[in-house]
Amino acid sequence: MPRAARSGWLTPRRRKAILSRGVLYLLLAIIALFFAGPLYILLSTSFKTMPEIQSGGLMALPHEPTVQPWVTAWGEACIGITCGGLKGYFGNSMVMTIPAVLISVMIGAINGYALAKWPFPGARFVFAALVAGNFVPFQVVLAPVAVTLRTLGLFGSVEGLILIHVIYGIPITTMLFRNFFLSVPNDLIKAARIDGAGFFWIFFRIVLPLSPSVIVVALILQFTGIWNDFLFAVSFSNPSSAPMTVALNNLVNSNFGVKEYNVHMAATVIAAAPTLILYILLGRYFLRGMTAGAVKG
Amino acid sequence: MFTKLGVLGSAMAFALTTTTPVFAGTAEVIHWWTSGGEAAALKILVEAYEKTGNTWKDNPVAGGEAARMVARTRILGGDPPTSMQWQVGAPLMALAEEGQLNDIDAVAQDWDKLLPKVIADNAKYKGKYVSAPMDIHGHNWLWGNQAVLDDVGIPMPKTWDELIASADKIRAKGYIPLALGGQSWQEIFVFESILIDVGGRDFLTKVTYNLDDTALRSPEMLKAFETFAKVRDLVDPGSPSRDWNITGGLLINGKAAYMIMGDWLKGEFVAANKAPGKDIACEVFPAGGKTLVFGTDAFAMTAVKDPATREAQLALAKTIMDPVVQKEFSLRKGSIPPRLDIDKTGFDPCAQIAMGEAAEGHLFLVPDNVADATSIGALVDQMTTFLHSKMTPQEGMTAMADAVAATR
Amino acid sequence: MRRFLQRHVSQVALSPSLALIAIFLYGFIAYTAAVSTTNSKAFPRFDSFVGLEQYWRLFHTPRWHVAFTNMFLFGGLFLLVTISLGLVIAILIDQRIRAESFFRSIVMYPMAMSFVVTGIIWQWLLNPTLGIEVMVHQLGFTSFRLDWLTNPDTVIWALVVAAFWQGCGLVMALFLAGLRGIDEDIWKAAAVDGIPAWRVYVYIVIPMLAPVFLTVVVLLALSIVRSFDLVVALTNGGPGVSSDLPSVFMFDMAFRRTNLGLSAASAVVMLGTVLAILIPYLYVETRERG
Numbered sequence A: 001m002p003r004a005a006r007s008g009w010l011t012p013r014r015r016k017a018i019l020s021r022g023v024l025y026l027l028l029a030i031i032a033l034f035f036a037g038p039l040y041i042l043l044s045t046s047f048k049t050m051p052e053i054q055s056g057g058l059m060a061l062p063h064e065p066t067v068q069p070w071v072t073a074w075g076e077a078c079i080g081i082t083c084g085g086l087k088g089y090f091g092n093s094m095v096m097t098i099p100a101v102l103i104s105v106m107i108g109a110i111n112g113y114a115l116a117k118w119p120f121p122g123a124r125f126v127f128a129a130l131v132a133g134n135f136v137p138f139q140v141v142l143a144p145v146a147v148t149l150r151t152l153g154l155f156g157s158v159e160g161l162i163l164i165h166v167i168y169g170i171p172i173t174t175m176l177f178r179n180f181f182l183s184v185p186n187d188l189i190k191a192a193r194i195d196g197a198g199f200f201w202i203f204f205r206i207v208l209p210l211s212p213s214v215i216v217v218a219l220i221l222q223f224t225g226i227w228n229d230f231l232f233a234v235s236f237s238n239p240s241s242a243p244m245t246v247a248l249n250n251l252v253n254s255n256f257g258v259k260e261y262n263v264h265m266a267a268t269v270i271a272a273a274p275t276l277i278l279y280i281l282l283g284r285y286f287l288r289g290m291t292a293g294a295v296k297g
Numbered sequence B: 001m002f003t004k005l006g007v008l009g010s011a012m013a014f015a016l017t018t019t020t021p022v023f024a025g026t027a028e029v030i031h032w033w034t035s036g037g038e039a040a041a042l043k044i045l046v047e048a049y050e051k052t053g054n055t056w057k058d059n060p061v062a063g064g065e066a067a068r069m070v071a072r073t074r075i076l077g078g079d080p081p082t083s084m085q086w087q088v089g090a091p092l093m094a095l096a097e098e099g100q101l102n103d104i105d106a107v108a109q110d111w112d113k114l115l116p117k118v119i120a121d122n123a124k125y126k127g128k129y130v131s132a133p134m135d136i137h138g139h140n141w142l143w144g145n146q147a148v149l150d151d152v153g154i155p156m157p158k159t160w161d162e163l164i165a166s167a168d169k170i171r172a173k174g175y176i177p178l179a180l181g182g183q184s185w186q187e188i189f190v191f192e193s194i195l196i197d198v199g200g201r202d203f204l205t206k207v208t209y210n211l212d213d214t215a216l217r218s219p220e221m222l223k224a225f226e227t228f229a230k231v232r233d234l235v236d237p238g239s240p241s242r243d244w245n246i247t248g249g250l251l252i253n254g255k256a257a258y259m260i261m262g263d264w265l266k267g268e269f270v271a272a273n274k275a276p277g278k279d280i281a282c283e284v285f286p287a288g289g290k291t292l293v294f295g296t297d298a299f300a301m302t303a304v305k306d307p308a309t310r311e312a313q314l315a316l317a318k319t320i321m322d323p324v325v326q327k328e329f330s331l332r333k334g335s336i337p338p339r340l341d342i343d344k345t346g347f348d349p350c351a352q353i354a355m356g357e358a359a360e361g362h363l364f365l366v367p368d369n370v371a372d373a374t375s376i377g378a379l380v381d382q383m384t385t386f387l388h389s390k391m392t393p394q395e396g397m398t399a400m401a402d403a404v405a406a407t408r
Numbered sequence C: 001m002r003r004f005l006q007r008h009v010s011q012v013a014l015s016p017s018l019a020l021i022a023i024f025l026y027g028f029i030a031y032t033a034a035v036s037t038t039n040s041k042a043f044p045r046f047d048s049f050v051g052l053e054q055y056w057r058l059f060h061t062p063r064w065h066v067a068f069t070n071m072f073l074f075g076g077l078f079l080l081v082t083i084s085l086g087l088v089i090a091i092l093i094d095q096r097i098r099a100e101s102f103f104r105s106i107v108m109y110p111m112a113m114s115f116v117v118t119g120i121i122w123q124w125l126l127n128p129t130l131g132i133e134v135m136v137h138q139l140g141f142t143s144f145r146l147d148w149l150t151n152p153d154t155v156i157w158a159l160v161v162a163a164f165w166q167g168c169g170l171v172m173a174l175f176l177a178g179l180r181g182i183d184e185d186i187w188k189a190a191a192v193d194g195i196p197a198w199r200v201y202v203y204i205v206i207p208m209l210a211p212v213f214l215t216v217v218v219l220l221a222l223s224i225v226r227s228f229d230l231v232v233a234l235t236n237g238g239p240g241v242s243s244d245l246p247s248v249f250m251f252d253m254a255f256r257r258t259n260l261g262l263s264a265a266s267a268v269v270m271l272g273t274v275l276a277i278l279i280p281y282l283y284v285e286t287r288e289r290g
Helices: A004-008 A012-017 A021-046 A050-054 A068-076 A087-118 A123-133 A140-153 A158-181 A186-194 A197-212 A214-228 A232-236 A244-252 A261-293 B003-016 B036-050 B065-076 B088-099 B119-121 B148-151 B158-170 B182-211 B219-234 B246-253 B263-271 B307-320 B323-333 B350-358 B373-387 B395-405 C002-007 C009-035 C053-059 C061-091 C098-113 C113-127 C130-138 C156-179 C185-194 C197-206 C208-228 C230-234 C246-256 C260-289
Strands: B026-031 B055-060 B083-084 B131-138 B141-145 B175-180 B256-260 B280-284 B292-301 B363-365
Touching: A012 B175, A021 A261, A021 B065, A021 C061, A021 C098, A021 C113, A021 C156, A050 A261, A068 A261, A087 A123, A087 A158, A087 A197, A087 A214, A087 A244, A087 A261, A123 A158, A123 B280, A123 C009, A123 C260, A140 A158, A140 A232, A140 B065, A140 C009, A140 C246, A140 C260, A158 A232, A158 C208, A186 A197, A186 B036, A197 C009, A214 A244, A214 A261, A214 C098, A232 A244, A232 B065, A232 C061, A244 A261, A244 C002, A244 C113, A244 C208, A244 C246, A261 C098, A261 C113, B026 B065, B026 B307, B036 B055, B065 B083, B065 C246, B088 C098, B119 B363, B131 B263, B131 B307, B131 B323, B131 B350, B141 B148, B141 B246, B141 C113, B148 B158, B148 B256, B148 B263, B148 B280, B158 B175, B158 B219, B158 C208, B175 B219, B175 B246, B182 B292, B182 B373, B219 B246, B219 B373, B219 B395, B246 B256, B246 B263, B246 B323, B263 B350, B280 B350, B280 B363, B292 B307, B292 B350, B307 C009, B373 B395, B373 C061, B373 C246, C002 C009, C009 C260, C053 C260, C061 C156, C061 C208, C061 C246, C098 C156, C113 C156, C113 C230, C156 C208, C156 C230, C185 C197, C208 C260, C230 C246, C246 C260
Parallel strands: B026 B055, B026 B083, B175 B256, B292 B363
Antiparallel strands: B083 B292, B131 B292, B141 B256, B141 B280
């Protein structure tokens, strides 16, 4: 819904009614400062030389800014004996993340729709079981997952990793879509069913077109989760298919080695870049999506 | 410190090209050497290994726990790596008992003569080698910033009493007496050195290996806790939760006089252009304790069947124990070679001290690799809880003994 | 057959997912419960049945009590702080401000960052000899103290602040979206009746966000249970073991102390506790809406 159409509730009177503009912006500035503070340290450290970092003054701006840490993190840093930085791992991450995100979002959409709009006796129980079971700590399921993947012949393959991400993504995507679809008016669906429309026809022709927004929300959530996953990635990938998080961890997380904080900071931003870009590109839809979700029902 | 590369490099090439492999295989190796200095050392091993005609497939996983988690998951998934970095002693035996390891006796005939007994014993299962040791890292090192010590006008202390006695002078000059990072694995080095100080090697054995209830409640133990309680006053308020690297910076930059840390700290000295043994004094602490607590990085050989991979495994074991590889590796890693027949030339003064300790049989394998992991873990938890609490030594000792007893 | 499919189409559509969930969640929970009754060390072995011994051991481990208590302390504070401030920030951003997308992005970006490194930054910021305390001292306020990270009694707040920093973006976005979806007529009606805005929020708008609260609570609860990087990077459980959480305890027991049996027992206790709290909540929440 375009914002202009909603200007009714954004009258100056209402705006004034909550807080004066001055106080509002002051509060927002404090909030922004809190959230941006670590970003400042991250970026300023990433442009410092190691001697400058070692000499203390972690909060200060760099004296002699250098881009070398970024160059190193991107293309030169040694991850084990291969000194090619992070750049070689983007592809692996994409190959794993994109299918896993798309499939888990699609399954979540169908599940959420089934639970919210075609309820059956026990649907509530099914939903509760789906959400509750998700609280199992992943560290303890590594062993049975490994054995299961081995049985399926998928251990160490990208397909296996995608399968695991899809399965453990089902509860969250289902929950998102279910809670969203609850607010889609039932009348629309009833009318279509009386006309003889089936489950999937209504899903694709009526429900999905109403919900590009929640799809984007689910995409963003799943992309962030799967792109940043380390536990499954490190356990079920092999050296040639290792995604970005494994490389990032290898770069920054050495126990006893000398820590090159400047390179670590640069690498963190580089590894997060695709997710950040996704937020910026989809940010508008993200919000508009949820908006459409809660329309009067 | 790393100068004679060219000469040694060619010597190494010669040493290794004389062995012609029967099969050429690929060794996929899981390890946790991911930082710059560690990778530089690892390259020595890899290059030497590839000269044997085999291929090294690198699988780095930063962090020892994460690497071991991956290795275990791989074994359960039916796809074990050819070899993996794995601690010797109890952790290695746990794998061997499951039938997950191959022996490498075919290339280890003379290892008993070459290795310190403690390493040889702990790298074997039922009398056969299942693991090849690459290096030795000492833990109970006391490092002192020489400029700070000179400024205060004190020598390196020999005992804990001397160290604590010097603290006031150090503080009077505005320095922090002891740089300590606040994580239990850092603090246990301090505690272990105190245990040696109060009761010698025997007492350390009783407490950390045997987790002996009588020792855990003995007068010596109380004395250890009394000394340990004083450590609370030796450190600065930023100590808890601080990374060891940042903590090392306090020592290197002359803000703190002492630090107790494993010899990998030398990597930070080199990065800051400080010479170990000169700018930063070193001492196995307490001096004269005849005990160098150490860990060894070793490679366990998994139970692979394929003949080519098996051959790759044996070639790897052989390369790891090659004298030139052992020396060149440790020069870059800051460690010392497990082989006792390596000459000391080229090593820094601190490494030379460590090599002397090893030769005299003063090595003491880190308790994590010997004692029951849950029990020693409970000890470590109580040690760190005590340090960051206001518990009296008596209370701390009882709490530790009780927690250890509950794990049996 | 066709008729059956038509009548039960939603169950049919759900069944593949449910089968997978039955195996990969509930099957593996049962597996974990089985491991917790054994003396498994490095690998799961079912020939070493020890009954409930691991549970006895668990309840006699002082560190577990700290971790378990912390789950409630940290979890409760984190939920409270993140939900309330997330909602407030969403309401502030919803005031048709300038540069909205800037403020939105600055609150959301931490979600995308690996905590392995950003945890180190928080460690620096909260360290009394390196970070904020030093900065404030340099400004002249030398009596200022910020020792959350180094004081065992307050370290939980350090975790809460860092977790809030990372988790607030998602909560804010969900609430903001919910707010935007609310019927404009409500505001018009309220304006006509002269009801103050804060009352409209408290009595009308916030209750209408109930489904968003459900989503938010579940997502935050998940991140509490799984917050592993946070603790490892920020405090490593310290000072002492004062900031330990069940997820860290579990990992330590399984992979550092090679005691899979004890690790599984702690997982079962944690899961049981979380479900005991969550299932009544889910029951109530879904009934209202279902």
